[in-house]
Amino acid sequence: xxxxxVIKNLNASIGERPILKDFSLTVPKGEVHxxxxxxxxxxxxxxxxxxxxxxxxxxxGSALLDGEEILGLEPDVVxxxxxxxAFQYPSEIPGVTIANFIRAAIVARQAKGAPFxxxxxxxxxxxxxxALKMDRKFTARFVNEGFSGGEKKRCEILQLLxxxxxYAVLDETDSGLDIDALRIxxxxxxxxxxxxxxxxxxTHYQRLLEYIIPDRVHIMWDGRIVHxxxxxxxxELEAKGYDWVKTELASA
Amino acid sequence: xxxxxxxxxxxxxxALQSAETTQFRAQDWFAVLRQQGWHTFQSLPMPTRDDEKxxxxxxxxxxxxxxxxAPEPTEALAAALIARSHFVxxxxxxxxxxxxxxxxxxxLSPELTAQxxxxxxxxxxxxxxxxxxxxxxxxxGAGLGGAKFLAxxxxxxxxxxxxxxxxxxxxxxxxxxxxxxxxDGAAVFPHALIIAGEHATVSIQDYHLGATAxxxxxxxxxxDIHTGTGAKVSRLAVQGWGSRTQSFQVDNTCGxxxxxxxxxxxxxxxxxxxxxxxxxxxxPGADVRLYGISVATGEQxxxxxxxxxxxxGQAKSDLLxxxxxxxxxxxxxxxxxxxxxxxxxxxxxxxxxxxxxxxDAEADSxxxxxxxxNDVKCSHGATTGQxxxxxxxxxxxxxxxxxxAQELLAQGFLEEVIAKVEDEEGAEALRGMLSAKFHQV
Numbered sequence: 001x002x003x004x005x006v007i008k009n010l011n012a013s014i015g016e017r018p019i020l021k022d023f024s025l026t027v028p029k030g031e032v033h034x035x036x037x038x039x040x041x042x043x044x045x046x047x048x049x050x051x052x053x054x055x056x057x058x059x060x061g062s063a064l065l066d067g068e069e070i071l072g073l074e075p076d077v078v079x080x081x082x083x084x085x086a087f088q089y090p091s092e093i094p095g096v097t098i099a100n101f102i103r104a105a106i107v108a109r110q111a112k113g114a115p116f117x118x119x120x121x122x123x124x125x126x127x128x129x130x131a132l133k134m135d136r137k138f139t140a141r142f143v144n145e146g147f148s149g150g151e152k153k154r155c156e157i158l159q160l161l162x163x164x165x166x167y168a169v170l171d172e173t174d175s176g177l178d179i180d181a182l183r184i185x186x187x188x189x190x191x192x193x194x195x196x197x198x199x200x201x202x203t204h205y206q207r208l209l210e211y212i213i214p215d216r217v218h219i220m221w222d223g224r225i226v227h228x229x230x231x232x233x234x235x236e237l238e239a240k241g242y243d244w245v246k247t248e249l250a251s252a
Numbered sequence: 253x254x255x256x257x258x259x260x261x262x263x264x265x266x267a268l269q270s271a272e273t274t275q276f277r278a279q280d281w282f283a284v285l286r287q288q289g290w291h292t293f294q295s296l297p298m299p300t301r302d303d304e305k306x307x308x309x310x311x312x313x314x315x316x317x318x319x320x321x322a323p324e325p326t327e328a329l330a331a332a333l334i335a336r337s338h339f340v341x342x343x344x345x346x347x348x349x350x351x352x353x354x355x356x357x358x359x360l361s362p363e364l365t366a367q368x369x370x371x372x373x374x375x376x377x378x379x380x381x382x383x384x385x386x387x388x389x390x391x392x393g394a395g396l397g398g399a400k401f402l403a404x405x406x407x408x409x410x411x412x413x414x415x416x417x418x419x420x421x422x423x424x425x426x427x428x429x430x431x432x433x434x435x436d437g438a439a440v441f442p443h444a445l446i447i448a449g450e451h452a453t454v455s456i457q458d459y460h461l462g463a464t465a466x467x468x469x470x471x472x473x474x475x476d477i478h479t480g481t482g483a484k485v486s487r488l489a490v491q492g493w494g495s496r497t498q499s500f501q502v503d504n505t506c507g508x509x510x511x512x513x514x515x516x517x518x519x520x521x522x523x524x525x526x527x528x529x530x531x532x533x534x535x536p537g538a539d540v541r542l543y544g545i546s547v548a549t550g551e552q553x554x555x556x557x558x559x560x561x562x563x564x565g566q567a568k569s570d571l572l573x574x575x576x577x578x579x580x581x582x583x584x585x586x587x588x589x590x591x592x593x594x595x596x597x598x599x600x601x602x603x604x605x606x607x608x609x610x611x612d613a614e615a616d617s618x619x620x621x622x623x624x625x626n627d628v629k630c631s632h633g634a635t636t637g638q639x640x641x642x643x644x645x646x647x648x649x650x651x652x653x654x655x656x657a658q659e660l661l662a663q664g665f666l667e668e669v670i671a672k673v674e675d676e677e678g679a680e681a682l683r684g685m686l687s688a689k690f691h692q693v
């Protein structure tokens with residue numbers, strides 16, 4: 001499928017420990033898919049493996065982004081191919097301002113030697129910061145340094161909105177957010193929804209999915225998807241709890 | 253035909269040094285000072301690897317042969333270099349030297365002149381303010397190993413400036429001095445004497461640059477800062493000589509009572525550059541902040557030796573030196589905090605951080621404390637490491653290529669010191685010079 005992120009029979013490990021076990025999932029462009037599952041089931045590993053984190057090794061399988069294999073590529077190559085990862089715990093980058101950081105990401109996507117339009121860049125940056133209710137003074141602040149949990153996540157979504165990837169993986173974006181921040185962050189994501197972008201929303205709780213309504217919900221257990229359904233699956237899971245997954249879905 | 257090589261008429265030539273000194277007959281004490289410098293230079297041995305003060309330095313490759321005072325530059329060259337000296341759009345005043353010759357004499361606004369401010373070439377100041385110079389010029393020696401080099405500086409002392417700001421005068425705009433080397437093998441001895449009176453406020457930027465990127469020169473510079481009670485002095489010194497230059501720099505800073513001194517020493521140029529910076533805390537309540545920053549590339553060696561001496565109590569000194577290293581570059585940081593028995597309630601800190609961006613780079617760190625008072629807060633620390641893998645991954649997931657990401661992280665690492673430069677134009681000039689080092693092959 002050319003207009004999809006297709007993950008097939010992916011097996012990956014950290015050190016000797018296998019984490020993803022024949023993991024398969026397809027996210028078509030224009031759709032929002034949610035992955036839910038208990039801690040330690042491999043959700044974050046999935047996002048890191050897709051993004052090309054050097055600590056994980058892939059044994060077999062494939063991940064095709066619009067038909068292009070992204071497994072085994074360097075992290076920046078994966079990103080420029082069109083995958084964006086919003087981190088659960090974004091790094092603090094002392095001394096590097098948000099403005100310079102995002103600028104470097106934009107410049108990396110330009111043709112070599114192409115002029116950088118600083119005026120257009122700041123116009124767009126400020127508009128998106130306004131939408132995320134971020135003070136414009138943040139442009140001069142160092143990336144994530146001294147940010148609250150909510151500010152870090154807003155900063156992730158700001159990058160998402162500026163970079164405009166083909167596919168975005170949001171890893172536990174709701175963690176550490178109060179309701180106001182959750183609403184603002186969700187609005188940012190919803191504004192980007194459309195035929196050009198596919199979303200994979202990883203979350204432990206159903207709460208986020210009240211704001212970002214998914215097209216499909218997948219339940220992950222022990223390194224693979226064990227059950228898929230519509231948006232109502234998130235509510236069912238919330239009601240029945242992860243024991244239900246363990247006793248009924250995982251053994252099925 | 254046999255050609256017998258004669259000794260070059262260089263910087264080690266006694267007749268040449270003596271001839272130049274006779275030009276200062278009218279300022280007898282100064283001629284004597286130069287002559288004393290020459291004798292001291294002759295009497296001291298070249299440092300060796302075994303000398304504790306030269307530990308880790310590549311002392312074996314030290315050589316003073318093949319350098320000579322250079323003739324005055326052509327008018328065209330002088331004009332071209334003056335045009336490249338405008339790091340600050342509206343300085344309080346600008347002075348430019350090329351190969352040790354002043355090509356732009358500093359002008360002062362009538363207001364500053366009326367307030368008693370003086371910013372003059374060293375030779376003008378010798379004529380106009382001999383008493384001031386006699387009191388302050390080279391009052392402190394080089395206690396950190398560079399005595400022979402400072403003696404040679406003294407023997408050839410001629411280029412440089414004197415900045416005097418009288419009591420109570422506050423000047424916001426920075427004074428700027430730019431020293432260029434242009435002639436191959438030029439020997440230059442730039443001197444800076446900064447005297448801030450009681451409650452005076454002044455800032456100065458010193459740029460030491462090569463007219464060409466690979467200029468070969470010998471540069472032995474010195475800077476003395478004297479502060480009266482409550483004076484505020486801020487200095488940015490950028491060592492950006494050409495890449496085949498040997499640089500020695502001996503700075504002495506005296507913190508008077510309640511004085512606030514901020515000093516940033518940046519290193520980007522030269523093949524080898526040694527900085528010796530001694531801070532003397534003579535007055536209670538003084539606050540001296542000493543910062544260092546460098547990007548060392550290729551086979552550069554940056555050798556940084558510092559000493560914070562507290563003789564007065566209830567005063568503070570804070571030191572932070574940060575180096576980023578690429579290629580086969582080496583940095584040496586050796587710092588000592590000395591607190592005298594009477595200097596109670598001293599706050600003294602010293603931190604050296606080195607970022608290795610290449611497996612072949614090497615950073616040595618020798619922090620030290622000698623504390624004889626019992627009621628003090630002192631600490632020192634040194635770290636050497638590589639870029640943080642998590643930070644690197646984070647940047648790369650935004651599509652930023654590895655080299656660019658490393659450079660961004662290194663610049664971020666350095667930014668902490670750049671931020672200490674109060675003048676935004678000076679900070680931007682420094683940022684540009686540091687950044688350019690990442691793009692040299």
